[in-house]
Structure formats: C-alpha cells, structure tokens
Amino acid sequence: MLTWLPQNVSTFGGDVDHLFHIIYYITGVWFVAAELFLFYCLVRFHKSRQAQPLYARGESSSQAAWVLVPVLVVLMLDLGIDKIGGDVWHRIKLELPPAGDQVHVTGKQFNWEFTYPGPDGKFGTADDQTIENELHVPVGTVVRFELSSKDVIHSFFVPALRLKQDAMPGRTIKGWFEATQPGTYEIACAELCGFGHYGMHGVLTVHTAADYQRWVQSTWGAAKAAAK
C-alpha cells in the first residue's frame, strides 16, 4: 500500500511518511489478527463441527480480561501514536523556521496566485510580481508562505511536499516548507471550490541555486535582480 506514496521532496515529508509506516504496521498487525480470528471462528466453530457451544458470558473479571487486556494494549499503542503524530504535527504546523524566501499564495476560482516580493524582499512594493499557477523556489531553502483566498475555501496541496493547508477567505494563514530536490511538482486544490475545482492546479518548480538566479533575472531583469 505504501508504495503508492508519491516521491517525497520536503524536509518534513520524511516524518509524515515515517508516521504513515508506523501506523500502517501497528494497525496492520491488529487488522490481520482480528480478521484471522474471525475467519478461524467461522470455520472451526461452524455448527457442523461443534455440538455444544461454549457457555461464557464474559462478565467475571477473568473472562472480561479476554477483551479488556487487548483493549488496554490498544490504549497504550494509541498513546504512542498520539505522541509520534503530535511531534510531526508540531514540526509542520507549529514551528516556523526562519525564512530564506517568502511568497504569498492566494486561491481564487480557479487559479492559484503566487505573489513574490521581488529583489527588495518586501511585499507591497512596486517590484512585487504575481504569477498565476507557477511557484518557483530555490532548493534547500526554507520558504515561508502566507495563504489566503479571494472567494471560497481552497486547499493548497502539494503531494510531493506532504503539505496541505486550506486557504480561508478572511484569514491569512502562515506556513512553511523546504524542498530537498530540484524538479517540478504538481500543486492541487484539495477542497471543493466550484465547477472548475478539478482544473485548479499549479506547478511547483524547485530550482538549483544557479537556476533560481537565472529565473529571478529573467523575471525581474538583470539590473534589479543584481540588487538582491
């Protein structure tokens, strides 16, 4: 099942995949055990093989233990999963590492707008540039984003980064990622946003450092880019 996961290219994506594996194997053992038990009972205790059923009400504490002890193990495993999953959540959504690069992401029916601060590194200045559906970032750099929406709820989903965050009209939501491998990766909208929802996708291009400089120059011009 886990071979279906797409390639991971973010720093925290490995943690997500690790968590996925842990839960998969823990629940997998219980799943297989429960199904085998069920199937065994149906075959072994079929009326053709069983004349007198076992009479057990499960009320005495020694009998209740047959249920409650496994349940106690489930509880312990739950708490373990809570701990590991909580740490992963904390790293993705609660920590905001210092920014190497910044971008504003705005959802609208049915496009993603990416606003770059330009060479001066500040938003709200004349050199800001907004490009639809194309997100360009350098590799190995923490990218901080501010996510918002112009109309309805969208969800900024980059499967290769293991990143998802709803874009909520009326709010600005901060987040971050750091891509580890150059390449192009798809961006999807993961919240139903209208009849064009299925076509609302963008492309994340992760550049090498040199490549990124070339992209900056071609976008802002050589003179301005040099100031950066």
Next chain:
Amino acid sequence: MATATPSEIRVGAHHEPHLGFLRSYVFSVDHKVIAKQYLGLSLFMALLGGAAAYLIRWQLAWPETYVPGWGYVEPQQYNAIITMHGTIMIFFVAMPFVLGAFGNFLIPLMVGADDMAFPRLNMMSFWTLFVGSAVLIASFFVPAGPAAGGWTAYAPLSARPIYTGVTWGQNLWLIAVAIEFASFLMGGINFLTTALNMRVPGMTLWRLPMLVWTELIAAVLFMLSVGPLIAGAFMLLLDRIAGTSFFVPDKGGDPLLWQHLFWFFGHPEVYVVGLPGFGIMMEIIPVFSRKPLYGYKTIVWGMIAAGVLSFVVWAHHMFVSGIDPRLATPFSITTILISVPFAIIVFSLLVTLWGGKIELTSAMLFAVGGLATFIIGGVTGIFLGSAGLDVYLHGTYFVVAHFHYTLMPLAIFGGFAGLYFWFPKMFGRMMNETLGRIHFLATFICFNCVFIPLFLAGVAGNPRRIYEMSSYDFLKPAQPLHVIATIATLGLLAGQIPFIINFFMSLVRGRKAERNPWHANTLEWCTDSPPPHGNFSQPMVVYRDPYEYGNPDAPKDWMAQNEPPAAPAPLGGGQIRRTGTR
C-alpha cells in the same frame, strides 16, 4: 425508572378493525406500519443514491464518455451528483433504514410495549421526513440545478449563489435537510421515551436488548448534537436569501463557524447511524452462535463512552482548515482514543463467536461480513485521526474509502442483516436463503473491490471531488484503480438485484413464518409473525437478560426473556419468588 405494571399495558386495545385503508396503511399510527414506511422510503431513496454512485464512478473511470442511460456528465453536474449522493445516502437512506425502520419496529416490541410512547408524533415524524425527501427531490428540477457544494455545504461556496451558480437548488437542500433533522428529532423523543418508560415489568435497563440500547444512545446523541446545525442551516439560508453574512467574511462572518456547527453535529451523526448497525449485529451474532453476548455491561459502558467522546472529536475534520494549529493536538488525542470503546465492541463480538455453534444464515453472513469490513474502517480511522498524517491524507480518496468502510458495514451490511433476520417478523414470511447468500457474496466481494483501490488512490495523493484526474500527471498511475473501483461498483449495484427479487418474491410467496424461526430470546419473537395491533396478546413479564443461549444447565439452548424460570422443587408449598422484577 418506573416501568408499567401489567394492568397499565393496553393489551389488545388496538384491534380497531374499522379503520379504512388510509388510516391503516398510509396515515397509520401503528409503529409497525410506520417502520415499513420508513423502510420503503429508505429503499426508494437508496435507488436514487445508487444511481448517483453509478454516474460518479463511471465518470471517474472513463472521464467524459457517454454514460449508458444518462448521457455525458458535466463538471457542474458532477458536483451536484456527489452532493446529492452523500446527502441522500446519509440522511435519507442510512437514517430511515437503521433508525426509522428498525428502531420503530423493534423498540416497542423488544421492551414489550403495545406501541411507541407517542404514536401520533411517530406518524408525524415519518410524514415530516416524507416532506423533506420530496423537497430534496424537487431540488433536482429547479432552474440552475440541485445543490453542488458538497454534502458538507461548506461556506462561502454554499453561502452565495455566484460561487456555484446554484440558486434554489441549494436553498431547497438546506430546507430539506432541516426538515429531516426535525423529523428525527421527533423520532428521537419517541425512541427515548419508549425505551425508558414503556418497559414491561422485569425489563430493567441491564436486560434491554442491545438494539434498544444502541437506538437509545443514538437518539440521545442526535438530540444533543443536531440543534446547533438546525440553527446553522437557517443561518446559511439567510446568508443566501436575505444577504446576511454569518459565514461570509466580506461583512464580518466566519466560514469556520459553519464547519464547527456542521461537524459538532456531523461526528456524533456517524455514531447515530453506526451504533444501531452494531446493535443489529449484537442481536444476530449471539443467536447464530448460540452463545451469550460476551460482556454485555462492558459493551454498554463502551458505547456510552464512545457517545460521550463523539462530542469532543469534531475538529479532526478541520485539522488543516485554518483553526489554531494548537487545537489539533487535543482533538487528535480524543479521536485516536475513540478506538478504545470501539475495540471493546469489536473484540466482544469476536470473542462471542469463539466456541460458538455457528450457523451462517444470510443474516449472520451480513452481520459477520459487516464486522469484518468495519475493522478496516476502524483501523484506517487511526491514520486520519493522527493530525500529522492527516496533513497529507485529508481530503483525499483515503477519506472517502475510510468513511464508506465505517458507514456501509454498519448501516448497510447491518441493515441487510437486520432485514434478513426480522423480515419474518415484519411480514410473516421467510426470505429465500439461497438468494440471500448470493446477495451477500456479491455485496461483500464487490464492496471491497470498490474501496480497497480507493485507499490506494488516496495514498497516491488523489484529492476527492475531482471531476477528472487526467490533467494531473502524478495521478496517472491511480487511474487504473478508478477503473477497478468502477467495475466493482457495477457489480455491487447488480448484486442488489437478487435482494430486490428476494424481497418482493418472499413478500408474496415466502414460506409462512412461525413465531420464532431462529429460536431467539427477545420479546418480539414471543408474539405472532407479524405481530397484531397492540403487539402482544398477553402481558409480558421479563425474567432474564436477552442472551441466554447454550446454557448447559437449561433444558434447551435458548431461554426467552419472558419464560418463567424453572420452578425449584417447592418446599412446603412456599411461593415461587419471581426474580428479576426489580
């Protein structure tokens, strides 16, 4: 809690032979007739919901091709179809099926009452639901089409007509859903009152059949959770038609408020639909294992714990919605902890099978088949409940597969199990077992072949509610999964044909059912099949719990709840004390 004394029970007071056709079969106050009306309505609505599933799956497997019997599915239409599929299946199929039909039919019979506590309110509940269904169906025919904002109707998409282009379709959707809520609110009052106040002597709470317990807990959960959403539905309606901005940020509203109201109801709602499914399994599995239900009280406490917990998990639907991320941690913990009470229920049912004398009737096959598939729904809930992993899996086909794996085993497998089991009591005739087993095999195999591939598509990152995937390169490998799921859906739909044939054929030509064809203990089996008006021809008294099967000290392998205990050798003419009438 006071229980009625025999003299208070209006035995045989409902012969009423003078009622005309209309009062006997249409505007009847008899809980058994009303139960059948709920059953008919839910099966009819299931045809609509199933047709919607057919269109959805066809479009996903073979995008933008001609769908036989329909034509081409447009993107806007697609959104409307998925919205109606979810709405119909949850509110107008699952709820009338497991609550309306089984709750209505069985609660009075199982507690030994002659009818519901409020028979006229009961009739009104059904006809209110009927109106709600009619309003929902009417929304298909208004200009601009039916609601297309998803069954969750997230604002602001649903709050302003410009965002979807849907006008009265969404308004009627809100009205229909609000009417449905009102209907089940009235039904819930009846369930609660009947289960608590109409019990015959000896029927203590700890002797209630599990089905009654589950319907009781479901009714309480529903009544406590639905109020905020009825208010929310009217607020959303005002946003649409009066220009208010409860859920639209441009004039100070908050889209997240809708999600809180929706899921504060929406999560308990899962257990409202699910617990009665478990209740049905817990009635059937002991009967066909000839064993007592293992750990009755533990299960009841487990279900109460699940009910309480269900009120503090709703934000797990909203981990990545923009709530304060610190909130995710406590909600993630409560969500994953809910596996504890459900583990109690599942393990208890599994241990009930151990050492039994198992007979695989159609009812039993659907019960254990539902249990086997529910386990998948249960364990995959851990993946989604873990906030760190939900960042990736939220809003993908993993979620779609997960909730179909929880709701279908409980509401649909459970519902079918119940139908095969209580059909003789409802209609006085037996169903055909061969057709029943074919129906089970087709349903069980095809159901798994639909949703296992969808788990994999979800792992591949496939977002749900996508009209067609072909424009995404990373989803190309997932496309064959959708083809498998669609072919299996066709099989699943075709697999219901044996059931439909069986249902109608048995109705007319089935073997006449005796009172207690399965040798079961609960009170409904102590009266005629089908029971007369007033249900019982003599006052019922209960002496024991409902799962006394296979007791080696008993004269036979089942002991009906109303069967007086074997008299101990009388010592000097002493009176036999009737134990159990507490």
